[in-house]
Amino acid sequence: MLLDSKIPEGPLAEKWEKHKFNVKLVNPANKRKYDIIVVGTGLAGASAAASLAELGYNVKAFTYHDSPRRAHSIAAQGGINAAKNYQNDGDSVFRLFYDTIKGGDYRAREANVYRLAQVSVNIIDQCVAQGVPFAREYGGLLANRSFGGAQVSRTFYARGQTGQQLLLGAYSALSRQIAYGKVKMYTRSEMLDVVVIDGQARGIVTRNLITGEIETHAAHAVVLATGGYGNVFYLSTNAKYCNVTAAWRAHKKGAYFANPCFTQIHPTCIPVSGDYQSKLTLMSESLRNDGRVWVPKTVEMAERVRQGQIKPQDIAEDDRDYFLERKYPAFGNLVPRDVASRNAKLMCDEGRGVGSTGLAVYLDFSEIIKRTGAEAVSQKYGNLFAMYEKITDEDPYKQPMRIYPAVHYTMGGLWVDYNLQTTVPGLYATGECNFSDHGANRLGASALMQGLADGYFVIPYTIGDYLASTPPKPVSTDHPAFAESKAYVQARTERLLSINGTRTPDQFHKALGHIMWEYCGMARNAEGLRHAKAEIQKLRSEFWSDVKIVGSGEEMNQALEKAGRVADFLELGELMVDDALNRNESCGGHFREEYQTPEGEALRNDDEYAYVAAWEYQGENQPEKLNKEELTFENVKLTQRSYK
């Protein structure tokens, strides 16, 4: 299939306006004849479900949580970008567009990113009207702060929980539509298949997580807002339930998966403390404004630290290596996320890591504490220091924090065109679930912006274009395709339950995570990737003969849920490795060791790889087919990033 991104003609700044005029409309009286399924109720899903219901469509919304308000969007801390230019500091739609394209290392689509920047301003207005309590100045106007990758202050925030407040805004709009009866809400329902009839998405199959019942639901269109797949690494900053299952089942039904190897590793997370560790906790990037990153100069000294023979605060200045300041004198500790992460890994690989596992570097606040006093530091970072102490039982006022990079976000996802439609007509993907806006690296405070842009301001327009050309005839689950899909889901569940092996789903997940992190994490090379591919294949076949689950499918069974998700991760992992192997360049979060500048920086290859890699499923255990969408840059100049 030829990938048609459907980018509208005309100058960049006019594309979206023109497109909105050119898309077909559904008559208001006809809207209630159309049913739309929205899977996922995070920022992208809740905003879409609410907005579509407001327009008059009948919406069915699904979440595996007990409430639509618990999606992982809730955990976003920092803020949301918008090109309001309230600070009079030179921001504009074009600047936000430019920063995002550049931050993504020139692997995102210009037209989509420009639209994102355009609608960003509407998001803030909408949220304020909903009663989202953004931070304000004494004069009563909205406050902003600055964030990585930008030279203007355009980030709106609600203390350290912007994600929760924005999600509660979208959840309240959704709740209102549920009360009106325009949205039928299905909680504790996990989507396990997409139903495609005559090439068009016509419904989904779900499992009720309380009763175990397999249900079928029909609609005229399906929107997936099911988040990212960072949990393929087992340990990540994602919530425990985050998974790729919905997107992966869509992929197997014909939706191409784009740039799966583009994952973001966040440099400042609390390190792993033991094998039992279930997830990683982020320490805000803002800490790098005042904290200095270092490791001991010698392996011997690092070994003594690891043994507990010497405390970090007792190590002399001359025995410390402030490696970011040494290697990047211009940016120092404030280099971008990917560079900071990679260098921390390098230090640990050299044997100079600290902490009992040797997989950590120090983030030291002693200098700022000496300079401004503990009180001033507490004003700025008090809540983060308290959280750190709660988790590690160490006082960061007295000894440096230990930090290590962790998987945080996935830029890759289902391939979508300008309308956010996947390669399956009638099937849409929004938010982190799609690949569209962040290229090879996402800037801070842009995930919330994209989720809400897609849900509030893009999908309500673009889905109408598709529906207008679909007759408003009722759809039903009577079609044999539904029975077939349901039988497939049931058979898979039964197969998982019948294996009765010796290893738990978590053990397989951890083993997969280890492979992914080791060979497809912060730094990759062809040899390692080939090794990983073989390892994943082996692990996958072991999974299907040795996984252990007890109980039945007709009850609440969390081990069964977990096993189904791990099974999909075991397939996705291999595709990520294939994608990383195919992309013979380094860009953003994808660092191939073979492709670096003499100084060790990421080396892009714009001549050969300025494309989106969209993978097409070919059947069980078959190599996937690569389709390319060439990226053209008419409004920005491609340059090499440098932070020296």
Place this chain on the structure above:
Amino acid sequence: MNLTLNVWRQPNRQAQGKMVEYHVKDISPDMSFLEMLDVLNEDLLHAGQDPVAFDHDCREGICGSCDLFINGRSHGPEKGTTTCQLHMRKFSDGDTITIEPWRANAFPVNKDLSVDRSAFDRIIQAGGYVSVNTGGAPDGNEIPIPKEIADRAFEAATCISCGACVAACKNASAMLFVSAKVSQLALLPQGQPERKSRVENMIAQMDKEGFGACSNIGSCAAECPVGISLENIAILNREFLAAKATSNNLA
């Protein structure tokens, strides 16, 4: 650390439940409480037994999923902490720990430690929103809001909807939860048009769900993991009285 756990086991909503004793070994003090339960569940699974079902997700204290009643307290012994952020160093080797689900008629048990909190969603659906459609909102800076008011609204809005307040209350009252949302929107200019109907409708739904009455003991606020203030209940009472006194609701 080696611990003895007394855990509530209940196969489903209809079945009779009971406390069951388990033993876990070599628990690290650095583990979170839920990671300790992960260890138990891996042991159970290896032994071919049904793992303990419990609600959890973000494991960083913000999603509000986790909901354990530990040694007779919502989210356990540490103040201002959700279960997922409670660490085993708060316990001692040899301890016996009792783990129950939230106990309230309005929160029926799904299985073991997992409860159904959809009553909270229905209370919000009854009016916990501002009725604005997408699009057409005025500029975000059109209406200035004094910082003190915005901050107070924010404080009320930090509720994570976990239900600890209900579990801690001897009456299983949901007043702290309802008051947090009512105060947030009553404080903000955006909440004014529906101020009266909102509080009336949310209270009516709260009663319908079977939550108990408030007797002003304050254990809800004492046990709230995010520090929602008891002051919100005072605001709620005032809002409710004012609304009732001048009600537009004819029914």
